[in-house]
Amino acid sequence: MNNFDAERLGPKNHSKVTEDSVIAAAPENSGRLEMGQHALLPTQDAGQLVPRDRVDGTVAECPEFHDIPLPQSVETAGKLEPIVPSKHGDQADAHRGLIDTAAPFESVKEVVTKFGGIINWKAKTQTAERRNNIEHELENEIPKYKKQYEAAKDSKEQVIRNLDSTKRLIEELKLNLERAQIEEQQAKQETEFARLRVEEMEHGTADEVSIAAKAQLEVTKARHAAVLIELKSVKDELEKLRVEYASLVAEKDVAAKRAEETACATKEVDKTVEELTRELITTKESLLSAHVAHLKAEEKTIVAAIDRDQDSLIWEKELKQAEVDLERLNQQLLSEKDLKFKLDSASVLLLELKAELAAYMEAKLVQENGEEVISEDAQEEPKMKNDSDLQAVVASGNKEFEKVRVNIEKATAEANCLKMAAVSLKSQLQREKSALATMRQREGMATVVVASLEADLNKITSEIGIVQMEEKEARENMVVLPKKLQEVSKEADGAKSLAQLAREELQKARKEAEEGRAGANTMNSRLYAVQKEIEASRESERLALEAVKALQESELAATTSDDDATSRVTLSIEEYYALSKQAYEAEERARIKVTAAVSQIEVAKESELRSLEKLDEAIREITAKKEELRIAMEKADKAEEGKLGVEQELRDWRAEHEQQRRTSNVDGVVNSTRVSPRMSSEPKSTDKDATVPILPAPNTDNMAGNDTESDSSPEVKVAKKKKSKLFPRIVMFFAKKNVKASKSP
Structure with missing residues (x-):
């Protein structure tokens, strides 16, 4: 890895090959690639190599690498020789530089995995679709497995019931076996007694x-x-x-x-x-x-x-x-x-x-x-x-x-x-x-x-x-x-x-x-x-x-005598x-x-x-x-x-x-x-005065005040009328006085 380094961009920007980018060369070129030859660049597809037409200092036209700046200088034999981009083959031959394309990695997969790439982008969508299909199939299989689980549960309960009945039957059979063994022992005893009795009867003892x-x-x-x-x-x-x-x-x-x-x-x-x-x-x-x-x-x-x-x-x-x-x-x-x-x-x-x-x-x-x-006369x-x-x-x-x-x-x-x-x-x-x-x-x-x-x-x-x-x-x-x-x-x-x-x-x-x-x-x-x-x-x-x-x-x-035979x-x-x-x-x-x-x-x-x-x-x-x-x-x-x-x-x-x-x-x-007190300015003040005593907890002062107010309300109206008539008279009087005063000089 002397002359190679990699720079990884975002997932949307394609990988950018810099001055020391990884270039995988064909084996027949003996590890070197001359100017004008085709270089193989790694793509995002796993195991694929895309040819680069020419190394001329421009952006390489490949479907997977669009923004790849080409190297301006490479290190050859311990020295950096400038590569002059040219559009003509003669200039490329005149300014030919050697590129060390010896692969420091065994495979492209290793390169991509080392620099955080993804081998196959299409495989990701395929795996997602496959995962969705598998999930859909599993969701479809869930009811079937539920039914199988319920059937297994029912069969388990049935087996448990059968096991309980079998245990009870075994216990009953054990009891019957014990009884049969006891009866067998008793029968053996009886047969033994009968055999002994027969033998004794045969022997006559x-x-x-x-x-x-x-x-x-x-x-x-x-x-x-x-x-x-x-x-x-x-x-x-x-x-x-x-x-x-x-x-x-x-x-x-x-x-x-x-x-x-x-x-x-x-x-x-x-x-x-x-x-x-x-x-x-x-x-x-x-x-x-x-x-x-x-x-x-x-x-x-x-x-x-x-x-x-x-x-x-x-x-x-x-x-x-x-x-x-x-x-x-x-x-x-x-x-x-x-x-x-x-x-x-x-x-x-x-x-x-x-x-x-x-x-x-x-x-x-x-x-x-x-x-x-x-003197009246003289004068x-x-x-x-x-x-x-x-x-x-x-x-x-x-x-x-x-x-x-x-x-x-x-x-x-x-x-x-x-x-x-x-x-x-x-x-x-x-x-x-x-x-x-x-x-x-x-x-x-x-x-x-x-x-x-x-x-x-x-x-x-x-x-x-x-x-x-x-x-x-x-x-x-x-x-x-x-x-x-x-x-x-x-x-x-x-x-x-x-x-x-x-x-x-x-x-x-x-x-x-x-x-x-x-x-x-x-x-x-x-x-x-x-x-x-x-x-x-x-x-x-x-x-x-x-x-x-x-x-x-x-x-x-x-053994007895014949005399006793009559009684036997x-x-x-x-x-x-x-x-x-x-x-x-x-x-x-x-x-x-x-x-x-x-x-x-x-x-x-x-x-x-x-x-x-x-x-x-x-x-x-x-x-x-x-x-x-x-x-x-x-x-x-x-x-x-x-x-x-x-x-x-x-x-x-x-x-x-x-x-x-x-x-x-x-x-x-x-x-x-209760009537609002603002009605006092209206002519019907006597109604308000009459409704005031309905207030809660009235006292004698309020009652007296209300009576005086109700008694004096007509005088107030007369005074207001006289006031309305008297003010124009006073104004006219002073106006006449002013007119006379102005005429008097």
Whole structure:
């Protein structure tokens, strides 16, 4: 790897061969590639080599490598020789360079895997398609394998059942084999005894024969004693079974009573569940009604807030208007004072003018008298001039006097008008003061109403908060109640199932009791048969003893004298064999009967054991059912307590909501009858004043204020009318005064 290195680009960009790119050469070129020859470049297809037309410094035209810059210099023999790209073959021959194409790798696959490439891109899509096809086939095969699994499971269960039945059959066969072995041993003993007896009878040895008979008698006695012991044990077990059967019958009756009680309890639980569902529906309806009432209360509060805001705006406007009117009245009072001051000054001026006029008249008379005393004759012409001047002065004085008189009359008229205006303004001021007092009183009442409305609003908001809390609690209860109902219904279903199981167990116990009765009856019949067989065995034993005695007597017959022959019976060998055969057959029959009785006793024991096991299992199940019944009763009691608690909560909730509904209805009636204070600016103020006493918790002050307001409301209207008429008159008066003042100069 001296001269080779690789650079790998992204998956979308094709591999770029740099200056030291890997170039796989053909083996016949001896590891070198000259300029102008074809070079083989690795592609993305596994094992393929794409020829590069020419190494001329341009991009190689190959389908898998499009952006491959060709090397500008290569290392040959330890030196770098430049490769000049050319388009002509002559230049390529002149500037020929050698490229070391000795493959440092064994295969293209190794190169591609070394530099992180993928051998075959098409194989990837093929493998994906193959994988999808395999997954589709596997999905199609899943139901088949499920069916096979279910079939295998069923076959496994069937095999397990067959195995259990086979095990039971093997156990039964083992018991039968043991019985057969016991019977075989007994038969071997009997055959051995018979063989010995025959041999002894053939030999004619009486003592030995008596020994064999005694041994057989002892064996028979032992069997008889064993049968008696088994009979006694069977009787004891039968007595126990009877006692247990009586106890089972008593427990069955108790279980039946408890099952009936549980059935009644389940019915009661069903009734309680139905009642709870009905109560739940009613609570939902009441909750919806409370929600509607809550929404109505919110709407009322919003409307009241809007009305209060509008009333406050109207009151502010009226207050501003009253302030403006008060300011205007103050200005009118100031102007009235100015007019009074002008009137006083005009009256003083009039008096001064009158005094001057009187002084002037006196001076004029004195002057006229003085001029008459002077010589009239010498000075006629100046006298005439003085007369004319005097007449002119008198005329001017008269004119001035007339003007003063006119001015005085005007001033007196103006003073009278001003006095009338002052009187009217004073009356209007009094009315405005009374109106302002009534307005302030109304504002006080409005503030009281606003305070009461705010208190009502706060109360309503608090009630709304309480209702929301209660609604939240009710929702939580509504969320909890279905769970409780589901739990109660589950408990009721559990109690029903327990009652059903108790009934089934009771039926099973009854069946087992009946089976026990049948087993007891069969046991009694078997005991009776065993007793009969025991009696038969005793009879056969007695016959055998008699036969033994007869044999002994026949054996002693040969040794005794002929005198005693009369008291004895002599039997031939054929008769003896016949009798012995009969005795043997009787013994065989007795043995068969005894074995049958023993087998029946064993079967009875097995059935008894099975019945005892079933009885124990039934007792355990009954105790378990008792415990479950007790738990179910406790759960039913708890459910009853929970139901009572829920009913009490529902009653409390209903009472609270009923009380809240009543209070909300009363508040609604009060709010519907209450008129907004903004109606005070309208003509129908008496209606508002009449409805004010309906406010909650009225006092005497409010009543007095309302009466005074209702009494003074017509005066207020008259004052407003006079005010509307008086203001244009005052304006006209001042306008006339201004016009006269402008004309007077």
